[in-house]
Amino acid sequence: xxxxxxxxxxxxxxxxxxxxxxxxxxxxxxxxxxxxxxxxxxxxxxxxxxxxxxxxxxxxxxxxxxxxxxxxxxxxxxxxxxxxxxxxxxxxxxxxxxxxxxxxxxxxxxxxxxxxxxxxxxxxxxxxxxxxxxxxxxxxxxxxxxxxxxxxxxxxxxxxxxxxxxxxxxxxxxxxxxxxxxxxxxxxxxxxxxxxxxxxxxxxxxxxxxxxxxxxxxxxxxxxxxxxxxxxxxxxxxxxxxxxxxxxxxxxxxxxxxxxxxxxxxxxxxxxxxxxxxxxxxxxxxxxxxxxxxxxxxxxxxxxxxxxxxxxxxxxxxxxxxxxxxxxxxxxxxxxxxxxxxxxxxxxxxxxxxxxxxxxxxxxxxxxxxxxxxxxxxxxxxxxxxxxxxxxxxxxxxxxxxxxxxxxxxxxxxxxxxxxxxxxxxxxxxxxxxxxxxxxxxxxxxxxxxxxxxxxxxxxxxxxxxxxxxxxxxxxxxxxxxxxxxxxxxxxxxxxxxxxxxxxxx
Ligand SMILES: *Cc1c(COP(=O)(O)O)cnc(C)c1O
Numbered sequence: 001x002x003x004x005x006x007x008x009x010x011x012x013x014x015x016x017x018x019x020x021x022x023x024x025x026x027x028x029x030x031x032x033x034x035x036x037x038x039x040x041x042x043x044x045x046x047x048x049x050x051x052x053x054x055x056x057x058x059x060x061x062x063x064x065x066x067x068x069x070x071x072x073x074x075x076x077x078x079x080x081x082x083x084x085x086x087x088x089x090x091x092x093x094x095x096x097x098x099x100x101x102x103x104x105x106x107x108x109x110x111x112x113x114x115x116x117x118x119x120x121x122x123x124x125x126x127x128x129x130x131x132x133x134x135x136x137x138x139x140x141x142x143x144x145x146x147x148x149x150x151x152x153x154x155x156x157x158x159x160x161x162x163x164x165x166x167x168x169x170x171x172x173x174x175x176x177x178x179x180x181x182x183x184x185x186x187x188x189x190x191x192x193x194x195x196x197x198x199x200x201x202x203x204x205x206x207x208x209x210x211x212x213x214x215x216x217x218x219x220x221x222x223x224x225x226x227x228x229x230x231x232x233x234x235x236x237x238x239x240x241x242x243x244x245x246x247x248x249x250x251x252x253x254x255x256x257x258x259x260x261x262x263x264x265x266x267x268x269x270x271x272x273x274x275x276x277x278x279x280x281x282x283x284x285x286x287x288x289x290x291x292x293x294x295x296x297x298x299x300x301x302x303x304x305x306x307x308x309x310x311x312x313x314x315x316x317x318x319x320x321x322x323x324x325x326x327x328x329x330x331x332x333x334x335x336x337x338x339x340x341x342x343x344x345x346x347x348x349x350x351x352x353x354x355x356x357x358x359x360x361x362x363x364x365x366x367x368x369x370x371x372x373x374x375x376x377x378x379x380x381x382x383x384x385x386x387x388x389x390x391x392x393x394x395x396x397x398x399x400x401x402x403x404x405x406x407x408x409x410x411x412x413x414x415x416x417x418x419x420x421x422x423x424x425x426x427x428x429x430x431x432x433x434x435x436x437x438x439x440x441x442x443x444x445x446x447x448x449x450x451x452x453x454x455x456x457x458x459x460x461x462x463x464x465x466x467x468x469x470x471x472x473x474x475x476x477x478x479x480x481x482x483x484x485x486x487x488x489x490x491x492x493x494x495x496x497x498x499x500x501x502x503x504x505x506x
Pocket of ligand 1: 165166167168199201243245246247272273274275306318
Protein backbone atom coordinates (compact mmCIF):
# COMPACT_ATOMS: atom_id res chain seq x y z
CA UNK A 1 0.00 0.00 0.00
CA UNK A 2 1.64 3.18 -1.21
CA UNK A 3 0.68 6.54 0.13
CA UNK A 4 1.80 9.95 -1.04
CA UNK A 5 3.60 12.14 1.44
CA UNK A 6 0.77 13.82 3.28
CA UNK A 7 2.84 15.74 5.84
CA UNK A 8 1.53 19.05 4.56
CA UNK A 9 -2.00 18.06 5.33
CA UNK A 10 -1.25 17.43 9.00
CA UNK A 11 -1.24 21.19 9.52
CA UNK A 12 -4.76 21.63 8.16
CA UNK A 13 -7.38 21.85 10.90
CA UNK A 14 -8.89 18.45 11.67
CA UNK A 15 -12.46 19.65 11.13
CA UNK A 16 -11.74 20.60 7.47
CA UNK A 17 -10.16 17.23 6.93
CA UNK A 18 -13.18 15.42 8.29
CA UNK A 19 -15.45 17.29 5.91
CA UNK A 20 -13.04 16.74 3.00
CA UNK A 21 -12.86 13.06 3.84
CA UNK A 22 -16.62 12.68 3.85
CA UNK A 23 -16.91 14.19 0.35
CA UNK A 24 -13.89 12.35 -1.01
CA UNK A 25 -15.26 9.02 0.14
CA UNK A 26 -18.56 9.74 -1.59
CA UNK A 27 -16.75 9.76 -4.98
CA UNK A 28 -17.23 6.23 -6.41
CA UNK A 29 -13.66 5.98 -7.76
CA UNK A 30 -12.20 6.99 -4.42
CA UNK A 31 -14.49 4.56 -2.61
CA UNK A 32 -13.52 1.70 -4.97
CA UNK A 33 -9.81 2.44 -4.60
CA UNK A 34 -10.09 2.59 -0.81
CA UNK A 35 -12.00 -0.69 -0.70
CA UNK A 36 -9.37 -2.35 -2.88
CA UNK A 37 -6.47 -1.15 -0.73
CA UNK A 38 -8.31 -2.04 2.46
CA UNK A 39 -9.02 -5.50 1.09
CA UNK A 40 -5.33 -6.04 0.32
CA UNK A 41 -4.24 -5.04 3.82
CA UNK A 42 -6.93 -7.18 5.43
CA UNK A 43 -6.19 -10.34 3.47
CA UNK A 44 -2.60 -10.04 4.65
CA UNK A 45 -3.87 -9.88 8.25
CA UNK A 46 -6.34 -12.69 7.73
CA UNK A 47 -3.58 -15.20 6.98
CA UNK A 48 -1.73 -14.25 10.16
CA UNK A 49 -4.82 -14.21 12.36
CA UNK A 50 -6.40 -17.49 11.30
CA UNK A 51 -3.56 -20.05 11.25
CA UNK A 52 -5.78 -22.96 12.34
CA UNK A 53 -8.14 -22.82 9.39
CA UNK A 54 -8.13 -26.16 7.63
CA UNK A 55 -5.95 -27.82 10.26
CA UNK A 56 -8.40 -27.98 13.20
CA UNK A 57 -12.14 -28.66 13.30
CA UNK A 58 -14.08 -25.37 13.25
CA UNK A 59 -17.56 -24.97 14.72
CA UNK A 60 -20.20 -22.74 13.24
CA UNK A 61 -22.95 -24.73 14.97
CA UNK A 62 -23.04 -26.76 18.14
CA UNK A 63 -21.84 -30.30 17.47
CA UNK A 64 -24.90 -32.59 17.48
CA UNK A 65 -23.27 -34.75 20.13
CA UNK A 66 -20.78 -33.31 22.61
CA UNK A 67 -17.16 -34.12 21.80
CA UNK A 68 -15.23 -36.37 24.21
CA UNK A 69 -13.52 -34.33 26.95
CA UNK A 70 -10.22 -36.14 26.39
CA UNK A 71 -10.15 -35.16 22.73
CA UNK A 72 -10.95 -31.51 23.54
CA UNK A 73 -8.28 -31.41 26.25
CA UNK A 74 -5.66 -32.78 23.84
CA UNK A 75 -6.60 -30.16 21.27
CA UNK A 76 -6.33 -27.37 23.87
CA UNK A 77 -2.96 -28.66 25.05
CA UNK A 78 -1.68 -28.61 21.50
CA UNK A 79 -2.80 -25.01 20.99
CA UNK A 80 -1.30 -23.88 24.28
CA UNK A 81 2.05 -25.53 23.49
CA UNK A 82 2.15 -23.90 20.10
CA UNK A 83 1.28 -20.45 21.42
CA UNK A 84 3.34 -20.36 24.60
CA UNK A 85 6.80 -20.65 23.06
CA UNK A 86 7.11 -17.00 22.07
CA UNK A 87 6.07 -15.40 25.36
CA UNK A 88 7.68 -18.09 27.51
CA UNK A 89 11.13 -17.48 26.09
CA UNK A 90 10.76 -13.75 26.61
CA UNK A 91 10.28 -12.71 22.99
CA UNK A 92 7.25 -10.55 23.65
CA UNK A 93 6.80 -7.00 24.95
CA UNK A 94 4.54 -7.02 28.04
CA UNK A 95 1.64 -9.52 27.59
CA UNK A 96 2.74 -12.14 30.16
CA UNK A 97 4.29 -10.46 33.16
CA UNK A 98 5.38 -13.42 35.31
CA UNK A 99 4.99 -16.66 33.41
CA UNK A 100 7.07 -19.06 35.57
CA UNK A 101 5.59 -22.57 35.40
CA UNK A 102 5.19 -23.05 39.17
CA UNK A 103 3.50 -19.66 39.49
CA UNK A 104 1.03 -20.43 36.70
CA UNK A 105 0.28 -23.87 38.15
CA UNK A 106 -0.45 -22.33 41.55
CA UNK A 107 -2.74 -19.61 40.15
CA UNK A 108 -4.58 -22.23 38.09
CA UNK A 109 -5.08 -24.42 41.15
CA UNK A 110 -6.57 -21.50 43.07
CA UNK A 111 -8.88 -20.69 40.14
CA UNK A 112 -9.99 -24.32 39.90
CA UNK A 113 -10.90 -24.35 43.61
CA UNK A 114 -13.07 -21.22 43.34
CA UNK A 115 -14.24 -21.34 39.71
CA UNK A 116 -17.92 -21.48 40.72
CA UNK A 117 -17.89 -18.51 43.08
CA UNK A 118 -19.48 -15.14 42.29
CA UNK A 119 -19.36 -12.10 44.57
CA UNK A 120 -22.80 -11.04 43.27
CA UNK A 121 -24.03 -13.65 45.75
CA UNK A 122 -22.15 -12.38 48.76
CA UNK A 123 -23.99 -14.62 51.23
CA UNK A 124 -23.22 -17.75 49.21
CA UNK A 125 -19.54 -16.89 48.76
CA UNK A 126 -18.39 -14.64 51.59
CA UNK A 127 -14.85 -15.75 50.71
CA UNK A 128 -15.09 -13.87 47.39
CA UNK A 129 -15.91 -10.56 49.09
CA UNK A 130 -13.21 -11.19 51.70
CA UNK A 131 -10.66 -11.69 48.90
CA UNK A 132 -11.88 -8.61 47.04
CA UNK A 133 -11.79 -6.36 50.10
CA UNK A 134 -8.29 -7.54 50.96
CA UNK A 135 -6.89 -7.15 47.43
CA UNK A 136 -8.22 -3.58 47.39
CA UNK A 137 -6.80 -2.84 50.87
CA UNK A 138 -3.37 -4.36 50.12
CA UNK A 139 -3.12 -2.41 46.86
CA UNK A 140 -4.25 0.83 48.52
CA UNK A 141 -1.70 0.51 51.32
CA UNK A 142 1.04 -0.22 48.78
CA UNK A 143 0.04 3.05 47.03
CA UNK A 144 0.19 5.51 49.91
CA UNK A 145 -3.12 4.85 51.70
CA UNK A 146 -1.40 4.18 55.03
CA UNK A 147 0.04 7.72 55.07
CA UNK A 148 -3.06 9.32 53.52
CA UNK A 149 -5.48 7.71 56.00
CA UNK A 150 -3.51 8.57 59.15
CA UNK A 151 -5.69 10.49 61.60
CA UNK A 152 -8.74 10.57 59.32
CA UNK A 153 -12.17 9.04 60.04
CA UNK A 154 -12.83 5.77 58.12
CA UNK A 155 -15.19 7.38 55.61
CA UNK A 156 -12.34 9.54 54.34
CA UNK A 157 -9.98 6.58 53.86
CA UNK A 158 -8.69 5.36 50.52
CA UNK A 159 -11.09 2.67 49.28
CA UNK A 160 -11.85 0.97 45.99
CA UNK A 161 -13.19 -1.90 43.91
CA UNK A 162 -11.85 -4.81 41.95
CA UNK A 163 -12.62 -4.62 38.23
CA UNK A 164 -12.02 -6.82 35.21
CA UNK A 165 -8.95 -4.92 33.98
CA UNK A 166 -7.26 -1.56 33.56
CA UNK A 167 -9.83 -0.36 31.05
CA UNK A 168 -12.72 -1.08 33.40
CA UNK A 169 -10.89 0.58 36.32
CA UNK A 170 -10.41 3.73 34.24
CA UNK A 171 -13.96 3.69 32.90
CA UNK A 172 -15.36 3.28 36.41
CA UNK A 173 -13.33 6.26 37.62
CA UNK A 174 -14.50 8.50 34.74
CA UNK A 175 -18.15 7.51 35.18
CA UNK A 176 -17.76 8.21 38.90
CA UNK A 177 -16.30 11.70 38.29
CA UNK A 178 -19.04 12.48 35.78
CA UNK A 179 -21.79 11.65 38.28
CA UNK A 180 -19.91 13.34 41.13
CA UNK A 181 -19.52 16.56 39.12
CA UNK A 182 -23.14 16.54 38.01
CA UNK A 183 -24.38 16.05 41.56
CA UNK A 184 -22.00 18.30 43.50
CA UNK A 185 -21.19 20.97 40.85
CA UNK A 186 -24.12 20.86 38.47
CA UNK A 187 -21.77 20.28 35.52
CA UNK A 188 -23.71 18.75 32.64
CA UNK A 189 -21.10 19.03 29.85
CA UNK A 190 -18.06 17.55 31.62
CA UNK A 191 -14.52 17.66 30.21
CA UNK A 192 -11.28 15.98 31.25
CA UNK A 193 -7.77 17.13 30.41
CA UNK A 194 -5.15 14.48 29.75
CA UNK A 195 -1.73 14.17 28.11
CA UNK A 196 -1.56 12.77 24.56
CA UNK A 197 0.26 9.76 26.03
CA UNK A 198 -2.56 8.67 28.40
CA UNK A 199 -4.14 5.31 27.57
CA UNK A 200 -7.03 5.15 25.03
CA UNK A 201 -9.20 3.63 27.79
CA UNK A 202 -9.82 7.28 28.81
CA UNK A 203 -11.20 8.09 25.35
CA UNK A 204 -13.26 4.94 25.49
CA UNK A 205 -14.71 6.16 28.79
CA UNK A 206 -15.28 9.61 27.26
CA UNK A 207 -17.06 7.96 24.33
CA UNK A 208 -19.26 5.77 26.55
CA UNK A 209 -20.13 8.35 29.20
CA UNK A 210 -20.39 11.62 27.30
CA UNK A 211 -17.30 13.29 28.75
CA UNK A 212 -15.23 15.49 26.42
CA UNK A 213 -11.64 14.31 26.20
CA UNK A 214 -9.19 17.23 25.86
CA UNK A 215 -5.77 15.90 24.86
CA UNK A 216 -2.68 18.03 25.52
CA UNK A 217 0.62 17.28 23.67
CA UNK A 218 3.43 15.99 25.90
CA UNK A 219 6.69 17.91 26.30
CA UNK A 220 10.07 17.13 24.72
CA UNK A 221 10.70 14.59 27.51
CA UNK A 222 7.40 12.81 26.64
CA UNK A 223 5.92 13.79 30.03
CA UNK A 224 2.67 15.72 30.49
CA UNK A 225 3.05 19.47 30.00
CA UNK A 226 1.79 21.20 33.18
CA UNK A 227 1.53 24.72 31.69
CA UNK A 228 -0.35 23.49 28.62
CA UNK A 229 -2.65 21.46 30.90
CA UNK A 230 -3.43 24.60 32.90
CA UNK A 231 -4.29 26.45 29.68
CA UNK A 232 -6.68 23.66 28.63
CA UNK A 233 -8.88 23.99 31.75
CA UNK A 234 -12.42 25.34 31.35
CA UNK A 235 -15.40 25.82 33.66
CA UNK A 236 -16.53 22.34 32.60
CA UNK A 237 -13.29 20.54 33.47
CA UNK A 238 -13.99 17.85 36.08
CA UNK A 239 -10.67 15.98 36.26
CA UNK A 240 -7.04 15.82 35.16
CA UNK A 241 -5.09 12.67 34.36
CA UNK A 242 -1.46 11.58 34.62
CA UNK A 243 0.25 8.23 34.06
CA UNK A 244 2.79 6.47 36.25
CA UNK A 245 4.24 5.48 33.90
CA UNK A 246 2.69 6.04 30.46
CA UNK A 247 2.21 3.03 28.22
CA UNK A 248 3.95 4.42 25.09
CA UNK A 249 7.21 5.76 26.53
CA UNK A 250 7.26 4.42 30.09
CA UNK A 251 7.87 7.86 31.62
CA UNK A 252 6.18 9.15 34.78
CA UNK A 253 4.15 12.35 34.34
CA UNK A 254 4.75 15.25 36.80
CA UNK A 255 1.96 13.94 39.05
CA UNK A 256 2.85 16.22 41.99
CA UNK A 257 2.41 19.40 39.92
CA UNK A 258 -0.63 18.15 37.98
CA UNK A 259 -2.47 16.87 41.06
CA UNK A 260 -1.73 20.10 42.91
CA UNK A 261 -3.20 22.06 39.99
CA UNK A 262 -6.31 19.86 40.26
CA UNK A 263 -6.52 20.20 44.05
CA UNK A 264 -6.31 24.00 43.97
CA UNK A 265 -9.20 24.13 41.50
CA UNK A 266 -11.32 21.54 43.30
CA UNK A 267 -10.98 19.04 40.42
CA UNK A 268 -10.47 15.30 40.52
CA UNK A 269 -7.10 13.79 39.63
CA UNK A 270 -6.57 10.26 38.37
CA UNK A 271 -3.14 8.62 38.45
CA UNK A 272 -3.14 5.81 35.91
CA UNK A 273 -0.78 3.33 37.54
CA UNK A 274 -2.23 0.37 35.63
CA UNK A 275 1.26 -0.40 34.39
CA UNK A 276 3.41 0.88 37.25
CA UNK A 277 1.31 0.36 40.37
CA UNK A 278 2.99 -2.90 41.32
CA UNK A 279 6.52 -1.81 40.27
CA UNK A 280 7.06 1.83 41.25
CA UNK A 281 6.66 1.41 45.05
CA UNK A 282 9.42 -1.21 44.94
CA UNK A 283 11.54 0.71 42.43
CA UNK A 284 11.50 3.60 44.89
CA UNK A 285 12.54 1.35 47.76
CA UNK A 286 15.37 0.00 45.57
CA UNK A 287 16.66 3.55 45.13
CA UNK A 288 15.52 4.26 41.57
CA UNK A 289 14.41 7.85 40.89
CA UNK A 290 10.63 7.65 41.34
CA UNK A 291 8.83 10.98 41.78
CA UNK A 292 5.72 10.95 44.02
CA UNK A 293 2.70 9.60 42.14
CA UNK A 294 0.28 8.02 44.63
CA UNK A 295 -2.11 8.92 47.49
CA UNK A 296 0.74 10.47 49.47
CA UNK A 297 -0.04 13.45 47.23
CA UNK A 298 -3.18 15.12 48.62
CA UNK A 299 -4.42 16.06 45.13
CA UNK A 300 -4.56 12.46 43.85
CA UNK A 301 -8.22 11.43 44.24
CA UNK A 302 -8.36 8.20 42.20
CA UNK A 303 -5.87 5.61 40.95
CA UNK A 304 -5.89 2.46 38.83
CA UNK A 305 -3.39 -0.40 39.29
CA UNK A 306 -3.51 -3.67 37.40
CA UNK A 307 -3.21 -6.87 39.40
CA UNK A 308 -3.21 -8.69 36.04
CA UNK A 309 -0.06 -6.91 34.83
CA UNK A 310 2.85 -6.56 37.28
CA UNK A 311 0.59 -7.80 40.12
CA UNK A 312 1.20 -11.19 38.39
CA UNK A 313 -2.40 -12.42 38.83
CA UNK A 314 -4.33 -14.21 36.08
CA UNK A 315 -5.84 -12.01 33.36
CA UNK A 316 -9.11 -10.36 34.31
CA UNK A 317 -8.53 -8.23 37.42
CA UNK A 318 -7.46 -4.68 38.25
CA UNK A 319 -7.97 -2.29 41.18
CA UNK A 320 -9.58 1.17 41.08
CA UNK A 321 -9.06 3.32 44.18
CA UNK A 322 -10.86 6.40 45.53
CA UNK A 323 -10.09 9.01 48.14
CA UNK A 324 -13.06 8.60 50.49
CA UNK A 325 -16.26 6.57 50.44
CA UNK A 326 -18.39 9.50 49.23
CA UNK A 327 -16.54 9.60 45.90
CA UNK A 328 -16.73 5.81 45.45
CA UNK A 329 -20.47 5.80 46.07
CA UNK A 330 -20.95 7.54 42.68
CA UNK A 331 -19.58 4.37 41.10
CA UNK A 332 -22.32 2.16 42.57
CA UNK A 333 -25.58 1.14 40.89
CA UNK A 334 -28.83 0.22 42.62
CA UNK A 335 -32.27 -0.84 41.30
CA UNK A 336 -35.11 -0.83 43.80
CA UNK A 337 -38.20 -1.35 41.59
CA UNK A 338 -37.30 -4.48 39.65
CA UNK A 339 -39.71 -7.44 40.03
CA UNK A 340 -36.64 -9.67 40.27
CA UNK A 341 -35.92 -8.19 43.68
CA UNK A 342 -33.73 -5.49 45.11
CA UNK A 343 -30.60 -5.32 43.01
CA UNK A 344 -27.25 -3.58 43.35
CA UNK A 345 -23.87 -3.90 41.73
CA UNK A 346 -20.69 -1.94 42.40
CA UNK A 347 -18.98 -2.28 38.98
CA UNK A 348 -20.03 -2.72 35.33
CA UNK A 349 -20.51 -6.49 35.40
CA UNK A 350 -23.31 -8.16 37.28
CA UNK A 351 -21.97 -11.64 37.94
CA UNK A 352 -18.22 -11.60 38.42
CA UNK A 353 -15.56 -14.32 38.35
CA UNK A 354 -14.88 -15.24 41.99
CA UNK A 355 -12.17 -17.63 40.82
CA UNK A 356 -10.15 -14.78 39.32
CA UNK A 357 -10.59 -12.71 42.48
CA UNK A 358 -9.34 -15.65 44.56
CA UNK A 359 -6.39 -16.02 42.16
CA UNK A 360 -5.52 -12.31 42.53
CA UNK A 361 -5.69 -12.56 46.32
CA UNK A 362 -3.59 -15.74 46.41
CA UNK A 363 -0.99 -14.11 44.12
CA UNK A 364 -0.67 -11.02 46.32
CA UNK A 365 -0.37 -12.95 49.59
CA UNK A 366 2.13 -15.47 48.21
CA UNK A 367 4.28 -12.82 46.51
CA UNK A 368 4.34 -10.57 49.57
CA UNK A 369 6.44 -7.41 49.77
CA UNK A 370 9.64 -9.40 49.44
CA UNK A 371 8.39 -11.15 46.30
CA UNK A 372 7.43 -7.92 44.54
CA UNK A 373 10.67 -6.27 45.62
CA UNK A 374 12.76 -9.11 44.16
CA UNK A 375 10.73 -9.26 40.95
CA UNK A 376 11.06 -5.49 40.51
CA UNK A 377 14.80 -5.64 41.20
CA UNK A 378 15.31 -8.17 38.40
CA UNK A 379 13.07 -6.29 35.96
CA UNK A 380 14.69 -2.91 36.64
CA UNK A 381 18.23 -4.28 36.35
CA UNK A 382 17.39 -6.01 33.05
CA UNK A 383 15.68 -2.87 31.76
CA UNK A 384 18.72 -0.76 32.66
CA UNK A 385 21.02 -3.09 30.71
CA UNK A 386 18.64 -3.04 27.74
CA UNK A 387 18.30 0.74 27.83
CA UNK A 388 22.08 1.19 27.82
CA UNK A 389 22.51 -1.43 25.11
CA UNK A 390 19.93 0.25 22.86
CA UNK A 391 21.37 3.73 23.46
CA UNK A 392 24.82 2.38 22.47
CA UNK A 393 23.59 1.54 18.96
CA UNK A 394 24.51 4.71 16.98
CA UNK A 395 21.44 4.59 14.70
CA UNK A 396 18.99 4.39 17.61
CA UNK A 397 17.96 6.64 20.50
CA UNK A 398 15.83 5.99 23.59
CA UNK A 399 12.78 8.26 23.98
CA UNK A 400 12.65 10.08 27.32
CA UNK A 401 14.11 8.61 30.50
CA UNK A 402 12.14 5.41 31.19
CA UNK A 403 12.50 2.78 33.93
CA UNK A 404 11.13 -0.46 32.51
CA UNK A 405 9.20 0.34 29.29
CA UNK A 406 11.85 1.33 26.76
CA UNK A 407 10.77 3.16 23.62
CA UNK A 408 13.33 3.78 20.90
CA UNK A 409 13.40 5.39 17.50
CA UNK A 410 15.88 6.33 14.78
CA UNK A 411 16.82 9.54 13.01
CA UNK A 412 18.36 7.70 10.05
CA UNK A 413 16.38 4.46 9.59
CA UNK A 414 12.72 3.47 9.26
CA UNK A 415 12.18 2.13 12.77
CA UNK A 416 9.21 0.06 11.60
CA UNK A 417 11.52 -1.84 9.26
CA UNK A 418 13.78 -2.51 12.23
CA UNK A 419 10.72 -3.75 14.12
CA UNK A 420 9.86 -6.01 11.21
CA UNK A 421 13.37 -7.47 11.09
CA UNK A 422 13.09 -8.12 14.84
CA UNK A 423 9.79 -9.86 14.08
CA UNK A 424 11.59 -12.15 11.64
CA UNK A 425 13.90 -13.07 14.52
CA UNK A 426 10.89 -13.93 16.70
CA UNK A 427 10.59 -10.67 18.67
CA UNK A 428 7.15 -9.16 19.12
CA UNK A 429 7.62 -5.45 19.87
CA UNK A 430 4.97 -2.72 20.13
CA UNK A 431 4.86 -0.21 17.29
CA UNK A 432 4.30 3.39 18.43
CA UNK A 433 3.64 6.50 16.37
CA UNK A 434 3.67 10.29 16.65
CA UNK A 435 6.68 10.08 16.65
CA UNK A 436 7.57 6.74 14.98
CA UNK A 437 9.15 4.41 17.56
CA UNK A 438 8.84 0.92 19.03
CA UNK A 439 8.93 -0.20 22.63
CA UNK A 440 9.74 -3.18 24.78
CA UNK A 441 7.89 -3.51 28.08
CA UNK A 442 10.32 -5.49 30.25
CA UNK A 443 8.73 -8.28 32.30
CA UNK A 444 10.03 -11.19 34.39
CA UNK A 445 10.23 -13.15 31.13
CA UNK A 446 13.12 -10.94 30.00
CA UNK A 447 15.05 -11.47 33.24
CA UNK A 448 15.78 -15.09 32.30
CA UNK A 449 19.48 -15.68 31.61
CA UNK A 450 20.59 -14.69 28.12
CA UNK A 451 17.34 -13.01 26.97
CA UNK A 452 18.55 -9.39 27.20
CA UNK A 453 21.85 -10.27 25.50
CA UNK A 454 20.01 -12.04 22.69
CA UNK A 455 17.66 -9.07 22.29
CA UNK A 456 20.55 -6.64 21.86
CA UNK A 457 22.40 -8.97 19.51
CA UNK A 458 19.28 -9.35 17.33
CA UNK A 459 18.61 -5.62 17.46
CA UNK A 460 22.14 -4.80 16.24
CA UNK A 461 21.69 -7.33 13.42
CA UNK A 462 18.25 -5.91 12.52
CA UNK A 463 19.63 -2.36 12.38
CA UNK A 464 22.56 -3.51 10.23
CA UNK A 465 20.17 -5.30 7.88
CA UNK A 466 17.89 -2.29 7.40
CA UNK A 467 20.93 -0.08 6.87
CA UNK A 468 22.37 -2.44 4.25
CA UNK A 469 19.06 -2.84 2.38
CA UNK A 470 17.55 0.62 2.04
CA UNK A 471 15.41 -0.45 -0.95
CA UNK A 472 13.60 -3.20 0.95
CA UNK A 473 9.92 -2.30 1.46
CA UNK A 474 8.71 -4.64 4.19
CA UNK A 475 5.09 -5.72 4.58
CA UNK A 476 3.86 -4.09 7.78
CA UNK A 477 6.26 -1.15 7.92
CA UNK A 478 4.28 0.91 5.36
CA UNK A 479 1.05 0.33 7.30
CA UNK A 480 2.63 1.61 10.52
CA UNK A 481 4.16 4.51 8.65
CA UNK A 482 0.80 5.39 7.20
CA UNK A 483 -0.98 5.29 10.55
CA UNK A 484 1.24 8.05 11.85
CA UNK A 485 0.89 10.42 8.92
CA UNK A 486 -2.50 9.87 7.30
CA UNK A 487 -4.62 12.92 8.03
CA UNK A 488 -7.92 11.20 7.22
CA UNK A 489 -8.50 9.46 10.51
CA UNK A 490 -11.82 8.05 9.33
CA UNK A 491 -10.05 5.89 6.73
CA UNK A 492 -7.87 4.33 9.40
CA UNK A 493 -10.78 3.92 11.78
CA UNK A 494 -12.80 2.15 9.05
CA UNK A 495 -9.86 -0.17 8.46
CA UNK A 496 -9.64 -1.03 12.16
CA UNK A 497 -13.36 -1.79 12.31
CA UNK A 498 -12.98 -4.16 9.36
CA UNK A 499 -10.06 -5.74 11.22
CA UNK A 500 -12.34 -6.35 14.21
CA UNK A 501 -14.92 -7.91 11.88
CA UNK A 502 -12.16 -10.24 10.79
CA UNK A 503 -11.54 -11.36 14.38
CA UNK A 504 -15.15 -12.56 14.57
CA UNK A 505 -14.90 -14.68 11.42
CA UNK A 506 -14.79 -18.44 12.12
C1 LIG B 1 -2.53 -1.67 30.16
C2 LIG B 1 -2.82 -0.29 30.49
C3 LIG B 1 -4.13 0.16 30.61
C4 LIG B 1 -5.33 -0.67 30.25
O1 LIG B 1 -5.37 -1.90 30.88
P1 LIG B 1 -6.13 -3.17 30.30
O2 LIG B 1 -5.96 -4.13 31.42
O3 LIG B 1 -5.46 -3.58 29.03
O4 LIG B 1 -7.56 -2.83 30.08
C5 LIG B 1 -4.32 1.47 31.02
N1 LIG B 1 -3.28 2.28 31.26
C6 LIG B 1 -2.00 1.88 31.14
C7 LIG B 1 -0.88 2.84 31.43
C8 LIG B 1 -1.72 0.59 30.74
O5 LIG B 1 -0.46 0.20 30.57
